[in-house]
Amino acid sequence: MSAIAVTTEKPPAWRRLIGFNLLTAIVLGIAGYLIGYWIGGRINTPSTAFFSAEAGENDISVFLGYGFGVIGFLIGLGFANYPVRRLLGYPPTLAEHESADEGLGRYFRLCTDHKVVAMQYMIGIGFFFAIGGLNAMLIRTELLNPNSHVFGANQYLTLVGMHGSMMMGMMTSSILGPFANWLVPLMIGSRRMAFPRIEAFTFWLLMAAGVILITTIFFGGFQTGWTGYQPLGSQGTAGYDAYVGFFALVGVSMTLLGFNLLATIITMRAPGMTWTRLPIFVWGVVSTAILMLLASPMLAAALFMGAFDRTVQTAFFVPGNGGSSFLWQNLFWVFGHPEVYIVALPGFGIALELLPVFCRKPLWGYRIAVAGMLGVTLLSFFVWQHHLFVSGINADLRPFYMLSTELISIPTGFIFLCAMGTLWRGRIRLTVPMLFVLGWAFNFLFGGISGVFLSDAPSDVTTHGTFFSMAHFHYTIMGGLVFTFFAAIYYWIPKMTGYKLSEVLGKVHFWTLFLAFNATFGPLFALGFMGMPRRVVTYPTSLQPLNDWVTVCAYAIALSMLVFLYNVVASLIFKREPEVANPWNSKSPEFQLPTPVPVHDFDRIPVFDADPYPYGVEPTPAPTVAPAGGTA
């Protein structure tokens, strides 16, 4: 695309490795960690009673190590260059390393092209998703037998916490990271995000966070699960510092991701792209971004409090010293429940975005779908205490939280209404993405209905904190988010990469995943009802057959994921069958662009005159976006 291709000779390979790139970043990150750790060691004076020197570890060192490490990592990537230039008063610029000439190198450094960042997100998130999944397999392996342990009891809890944190922390951005970053500019007709450097920053920060979480193994792990309840967390070894550092960085990354997406959608819609013409996926992004922007800072604040408790010995969560364990529960769930919808809403957006394409009908009830998403967004700030029905906290408010929680099923119902309306009398093509969307509908239905049991305070007394609630949120998150995540992958990856994915393998992947998923998590509802609490390393022997069944099915999920992995490697790396520009005959703007999408997306900012669902209108109107002519 770039008109001025500077034809200089390529320097030798070793020379190209020097500069602001991932390699430098890793080196500087490790150096920063060591420097921070050393400084922390200077600060710690064993004479004060404040520091837990007797524990043989120094939390200040660890936190400073993480802080300096992240800073070194970001400097190595080149994130400090622009701020320093601004500090010296040089005028603002927007783009860095966007030239297509840089080839694959762009993916290993700070690049502000939204498509590159999206692909970085895809790979990065996929990597951590695989680790989270591996943790799940190890958890299930441990639960094969109640009376003999594969892992130590504390290693098991670390696995549980790692799995939860990895999935809730990293997978939160699993759709907004790769897909919203890639799609939103194309869908609303801008060429970029409002703040491209912040866009890249969110990604690299998230990667740093993920690595920090993994380092917990070297510090003894953390035994708190992803909820990190205090004061249990403060008891933990330095492994809990990794949890705090991880989630704090995730909180910052999510805030900025939401901030950037929201700013883009508000300010950079192309002429004619009115609010009522926005693709429904963008509405899903809007509602999610609002939650991210406002809820994540509270998470960060709560974690900073926890970090202070562990280092400078404040007492936010130490009950005998003026703190309260309830404070953490409140702050965590004020963030935590919007978080749950942060992972659900993008799924709604993708499902409703894909249904019209494969039903060949306009989205049925566009406005009510938008109302549903915004309704969920609003209500999700008022439901958090349903996580605390039996905690003894504000027991007189339980009827209110029961009502608000159940009210949230009304806007969620709108999404189902729109899905059902869109299906009605369509010309349904059961492609792989469509299958995943249908799978989402089925799973989310059961996730939602089991949610009613949990929102009902009397019923919650038994189901709270058991495998029932665990099954419930896996139905909504794995059955909801992950299924739509795969729908999005099968739908957009050919467009994003320019290569076909195997449809046969895709269908194998869907059916094995769908069946194995339901065979795994369905019985967990029963296990919860039969009295199995979450996060236990052992359980009554009578529950072993069911647990073993679940474990075997969980392995089947892993195999199904391997099918997917094989499909990706075989199709995208080896076979490389070029895909046409619009394989699904979609009328969405992004599919009107050539494949691969040029660096600058559009030659000129498009003008929209309709929403992206003009199906069944005779004669079919011309594509709403003029194709970029640059490649012609």
Add this chain to the structure above:
Amino acid sequence: MSSYGRRLVWVTLATAIVCVAIGLYIGLYLTNVPGSVAAAHVGPVTNLYLGTVPAAEPTDPHPTWVSYYVVSPTSTNWQHDTTFVLPANSLVHVTIYQFDGDSGLRNPFISQATGTVGGAFQLNGKTTQAIDPDDASHVFAIPQIGLSVPLEGVPDSAKNPCSNAPCPLSYDHETISFTFRTPAKGLYRWQCFVPCAAGYMLGFGGPMQTVGYMDGFIKVV
């Protein structure tokens, strides 16, 4: 090399690296699980000799952590294992050489011995039922079978305290012994109830939450 061949090499290489990484990752979780030790059979009863120290050996990954050890009857040979293999449905005589100072109990209720034969234990040869909760240094408890024995701490005034493992009997110590009946075959956990993890919130982090220090298993076979 052809482009296809190059890709094949890269993918194979990446797969190999990933497999190694996964192996290392799982290995990290599998390590640090302490081994198990069979109790010695002397006569009709099984004898189990344990030692508790304020700090593990200097070569331990956590040299500052308090810990239980399996020791020989004369406290000469110290082994850092906390899974004890015991025969089912039989009497086990436990002798604990206690080298640690006192910390005090969070719940004074645990200052009374329960679940032992006769409901009492021998503290330096003297039959005792309960100790002052503030003098407790550790507790040997198997909650699943209701066994709980408080271990009196070495007084602060002791002249010759042992600072870290291994501790010969020449150091100041308390000897606690008791007999209990093992349950049916299975895996049972034991723990300490005294907040003895110095440097951790409520004294219950670190060694108190890591199998191999103040926690472990009774493997009844």
Add this chain to the structure above:
Amino acid sequence: MNEVNHFRRVLLIWLVASTIATPLVIFVLAPIVPPGNGTVESAGQVTDNTVLFGLSTPIALAVIVWFLYAVIVFRERDTSGAVLDGPPLRGDARIQMWWVVITTAIVLFLAGYGTVRLLSDGSGGGQGPNPIAAPSQAKDPPLRVQVIAQQWQFTYRFPGYGGVETQHLEIPAHTTIELNVTSLDVIHSFWAYQLGVKADANPGENNIAYVTTKQPLTFNIRCAELCGVWHGYMFDTGRVVTKAQFAAWISAQRLTYAPATKSLPPYSNTYFPDPQRLGG
């Protein structure tokens, strides 16, 4: 074939399916869903679950039948490769209105029903220090039992019996029990499964849950909130026994634990044992 026919057929299928499935769920599945009929509270939860099951079955069936019908009947059968569009239906205000009305009605009913059930006796849930829903205490004051959670076991204290603390829990049959749940260190959750009781144990907080026992039974106690390395092993077995047996048991306990009782602090709703911050 016109739209009305499709809609009627879906309606019919749904009606038939619901008529078959709903009674099955209500009368076959729901009664076997725990926690069983052992106490007033657990029986109440079973009733509650039955209502929820009964209501959710036709709702789930409506969605499933609709989806399956649509996918089967409206599936694209044209294999010529031409991409044909469906009718451009963009919504129907009437249907949307009815959907809103119906879902709102169901939700309000559920919230109302749940509130009524909750306020009738507290449903065995932890209600904090000032319970708003207690079982009717017309006959006699409830038996107060304190559940003390610590890492990692539950002990029980009976303020009405000299403040004796016990290792296991036995409670009399046909009695209302007031469980005062508290913790000495981190958050635990006292879950007495067959009693239908779950109450978090928070350090420095008193969390009250009520249970009204019926016949003698044995119940499992488990910790239901992650509390550290032995969370999975923090379980116990309790018993509901006849009043006479309970009287005998509690006096035996007082005798057995006399030495420990002497060193216990006076009974209190919460305890703040030292050290708070650092051990050692």
Add this chain to the structure above:
Amino acid sequence: MEASAPLADHIKPEPREWQLRALWVGARMLCGAAAFFFMAFLFAYFYLRSLDVNKSWKIGTVNPPTGFGVGIVVVLVASAVLLRMASKRPTEALPLGLTALALALLSVVLQVIAWTTLGFGPASGGYASVYVGWTAWYAVFALACVYWIETQVASIWRMGREGVKRPRAEGVPADDVELLGAGLEACSLFWAFYVALGVIAWVVLYLV
């Protein structure tokens, strides 16, 4: 450093007001995020105070350093007012901005001195915890704001020295003067809001 390719001739630039609007909207959204961040501390304050677990809201003598508190707030408010004025009066932007910058930095310095002269430690109960946590993170983000203000002041200074450049090549269609105005407006608005949060913190921590 900047390796981006200039736009080719056939590629038309995006509307020039987009970046200006993004700055306007972005500043307001940051206000929302900052408000929610400090809401956590506000919540912690009232929650711990109302619970007063173990009668440990204040352990021993815990008195906030009122003199420093008043000083910090006065300095902050003055800084915010000056920066806001700077954004409204382009001709006097440089001196006003510089003064605002100095005052903002001074507020952080005062806060650091206040910590060293506190009569209590972080462990002295719930109030002490909230005080330390809240002021610490307020100061950290105030430092970030100091950086932001500095970039604005430095841009004004450099533009005054090197003269105005018309539309730039790196994909920013708006010209420097417009961008500078929008950036200064966004910065001053956020700083004013942030100072308002500081005033709330002051009211809560020192007066309530």
